[in-house]
Amino acid sequence: MRRVRVVVRGVVQGVGFRPHVYGLASELGIAGQVTNTGEGVVVEAEGAAAAVDRFCARVASDAPPLAVVESVDVTDLPATGGSGFHIVASRSAGPVRTLVAPDTATCGDCLAELADPADRRHRHPFIACTHCGPRFTIVTGLPYDREHTTMAGFPLCLACDREYRDPADRRFHAQPVACPACGPRLTLVVAGSQDRPVAGDPVDRARELLAAGAIVAVKGIGGYHLACDATDARAVGELRRRKARGNKPFALMAGDPADVAHLVHLDAAERELLTGRVRPIVLLRRRTGAGAAGLPVPAEAVAPGSADLGVMLPYTPLHHLLLGSGGPGLLVMTSGNVSGEPIVTDDDEARERLAGLADAWLAHDRPIHVPCDDSVVRVCDGEPVVLRRSRGYAPLPLTLPVPVVPALAVGGDLKNVFCLAEGDRAWLSAHVGDMDDLATQRAFDRAVRQLGSVTGVRAGLLVTDAHPAYRSGAWARRHAAGRPVARVQHHHAHVAAVMAEHGVPDGRRVIGVAFDGTGHGDDGAVWGGEFLLAGYDGHDRFAHLAYVPLPGGDAAVRRPYRMALAHLWAAGVAPDADLPCVAACPAEERAVLGRQLERGLNCVPTSSMGRLFDAVSSLAGVCHHAEYEARAAIELEAAAVAAGPTDEDPRYAFRLAGRDRAGGVPVTADPAPLLAAVVEDVRLGVPAPVVAARFHAAVARLVRTLSGLARETTGLETVALSGGVFANALLSSACALGLRADGFTVLRHHEVPPNDGGLALGQLVVAARATSRAGTTGPDPAAARS
Ligand SMILES: [Zn+2]
Ligand SMILES: [Zn+2]
Incomplete structure (x- = not known):
């Protein structure tokens, strides 16, 4: 008999990790227990030596889909001879360094339930489980449990509670779990109706409106979209006029890759991106002379003058319902905001700021804690290049090639993304926006606080661009509170960002x-x-x-x-x-x-x-x-x-x-x-x-x-x-x-944007590393060499 203590670190909470451990232990005849702690998932496992070995190997290799296992540490303990395997209540004492998963597209099991008339969640727009659904945008604090999410206001009904407590269930401790009896509710409000929801099924009504050429504000995971029928030239033109954003291309949402195969070139890597768990907007090269007979073709005004079409597939149950048969099969889905402002997340704000842009609001009462725009990815030479790293990526950390002091790099003024880091981990925020806008600066404040609480990093150093007039720099100086503020030259930060992404070691040029x-x-x-x-x-x-x-x-x-x-x-x-x-x-x-x-x-x-x-x-x-x-x-x-x-x-x-x-x-x-x-x-x-x-x-x-x-x-x-x-x-x-x-x-670049959305990572590694070394080395070797 052998007994071990196994500590699994990484994204291992709220992703079904304990049920996975429980199932594995049962299968291999292992006794012991599993619990969540501040440092990760901790297992004590006892059984035949060969079984314990297999258990230790498979705990990472068979991990559930949303888990990101960073390390598995195994230490031997004296055998105690117990029997049975138990899930023990979480202990939240000690340093909190567990990671929150990104928001993830609806999984196949949930989709099957969504479509099954016999299932109690048939057509439930908030279906989710430990393998899918919102995470980052509903977390209000740690430890990650229901009361620290925007689901706190939705007490579980008996049936959901049973699933939530059953280690063998796919919904064991899945915080977004809900059903039609206890979950959030969908409403459709038409402009000019004094906020009185329309009677009947909100999704069906919304589809009718879209088919009739209306612009509908749709509340998603990380904010509101403005949607219209992409094949309706009048509707697309009207959306363009109302949004006042000139010819900037709109993204499309299609139900299936087959719905766009006649419009764009689609290789294996692009198909994988489209249909994977992240579901970003994928920029796809248009086919010339597109238009197979009878298939929907987007209006010219969707992306005039662009060689690409930005396409994404549904990633929430609501999107799946909206694109189901009977309505338009190709929707324009663009960020719900006035040009330049951050994406709208708050319902009252949506009604106010999107008035004049939307004809109707398809909304629900599950709050969005932080905005998170759609990510944008393109494939270049067979490999993805993330151009906007937001929903589906944030807040997954990146591993730094050099350890750094706890620091916050505020990024640039355009396409703002900031970066928090400590040790060898760096967290890039979701896309914040252009900092010349006051609403963006407020969104920045809130996002900094949330990422700080989710990561536990207390920055002792702030880093900005060297531009003396950047608003991001002014924000850092205003919020320094005695902490040093370092400046990093813009293009040096760009180069450092791509170096850091590739793990180029310190000292190399x-x-x-x-x-x-x-x-x-x-x-x-x-x-x-x-x-x-x-x-x-x-x-x-x-x-x-x-x-x-x-x-x-x-x-x-x-x-x-x-x-x-x-x-x-x-x-x-x-x-x-x-x-x-x-x-x-x-x-x-x-x-x-x-x-x-x-x-x-x-x-x-x-x-x-x-x-x-x-x-x-x-x-x-x-x-x-x-x-x-x-x-x-x-x-x-x-x-x-x-x-x-x-x-x-x-x-x-x-x-x-x-x-x-x-x-x-x-x-x-x-x-x-x-x-x-x-x-x-x-x-x-x-x-x-x-x-x-x-x-x-x-x-x-x-x-x-x-x-x-x-x-x-x-x-x-x-x-x-x-x-x-x-x-x-x-x-x-x-x-x-x-x-x-x-x-x-x-x-x-692959994971980190080549544009200013990647700047913060470079700023951070340059400045935080210099501070980490200060006092231990002589003058800057770069300065000495040049
Ligand atoms: Zn699911
Ligand atoms: Zn329920």
Whole structure:
């Protein structure tokens, strides 16, 4: 006989772990007990030595679907000879370091019950079990039990209570458990009805409204969506008009991958993402000339000018009911918010803030504790790249390659995500939003408090971007309460984020390629086309795009033709009226802009790659107005994709200066020759897709060339690609292919967004690691080397 104590750590609470242990013990004839404690699930197991061995192996390998086992520690105990196996009440004493699971799509067993007329939960919109349902968005505190969730106000009925207490039941200690007798209730309220719910089945009524072209606000897991029939051009146009978000693509919800197979290309990895437990919005390349006879086709206005369609499958029972037969089979599902504001979660707020946007509200009385937007993922070269890491991912921790002091990194001002970390664990928050909005800042406050209570991390250090005017930075300084506030340069943080994601050990350096729209540079310029020799301990600017004037900051971002004119000016190309970007610029604005560029008035120098994409997009006549972020670049990528494989064109080149980096001055890459070639092609009538494809190839070649130069100088063999520009799958793929052909190891983002949604992780590891080492090492080795 052998007796052991087994401690299982990770996401092991609220996921059916104790029933799993109980079932395994029964099967193997093991005696003992299992309990939840602050450190995880603790088992005492006694039985024949071989059975105990098998038990210890299978406790992790057969773990239930939502569990994430981080470690299993086994220690021997003296045998006591007891019999039977028991689940013992939780002990919440001691440090709380158990992890909450993310919100998870409805499982197959629950779906079967949902569809079974004989089941007591037939068509119950809140069906859930230990393998599925809401978690993160209903947790109000720890330990994770019913009273610390927003289900606290729904006392279990006798039947549910029996399931909840039965270790053999799929609903044993599943906190969201409910049924039609004791669970939350669905209501449908039509605008202008004085909040009186509509009679009849709310789902059926909502489907009728959708079929009739109405816009319905639907309360989901992490917030409200605005839904309409995606095939109804009038409804989609109306939603676009009411949301006032220009041409920004809407996401679709389809019942099944087969419902979109005629619209988009779908490989195995994409299919897996669509149908898996996370259920993010998956960006899928559109088929050209789509439209098989009789199959639903989304209205043009769903995603105008985009090469992709964002598609997700139902992930709540309510979605499954809504998309069931009898209503529209393809819904637009976009975040329920006014453009720029965070997703609405509160019911009163939904009625108020979505008034004027929605014709009806399909709501329920289970509160959402924290907002959690849909995640967005695309597949690049067969591997997922998370572009927005939110529902289904948060709050799963990431493992850091270097231990850090307890710290909070507040991220950037766009696509804000913050990061809490301690030791070798880092938790990225759900997507918060753009910090220039007051409502977003309030959502940020609340999310920081919730993640702090869920993780137990008490940050002794705050970390911000180096930008002096970022609101996230101001928030950190306001809330510092005597704690130090460290600043990390924007592109250094991007590179550190991709390094951390790949577990690059401390002390190693890489060639970091950080391409994005905007980041505060060490010299006060707007950086964004950067080649950094970087480690966690510092960065050295090896090369960058040559500076051009950024005329009038935001105006240049929103009107890419201004960026095209600035680039022409810098390249010494006359802005003749035959060029599309010149024609797009009103004469008066052109005159003012000309004077502004000549005198350098209100012009900050920029090395931004994102702005170069904007400029070329306008020069080629693809996009002159970007009423949503990165529109010009997204449409330029779409154009290049449409061109198909294109040969490199040697005229599309960057002029390199300072190749020997005399005096440590970075190499500069001047796009003047490339711009001249674009102008020449536009005048020759070369189609915009070909220009776009040649431009993409030229940028990929630049990455190869400069990485090669950096290797000659430093011997470094690893290139890390980061920054929002690398959300561009065509560019990312071309860079990786070329670099690998040159013998480089290439690090790209997968779990952490390449855009500013991943910034906080890099900030955190740079600053918290420096603080952890402070006093034990000499001066910054990076500074000493450069
Ligand atoms: Zn389930
Ligand atoms: Zn019940």
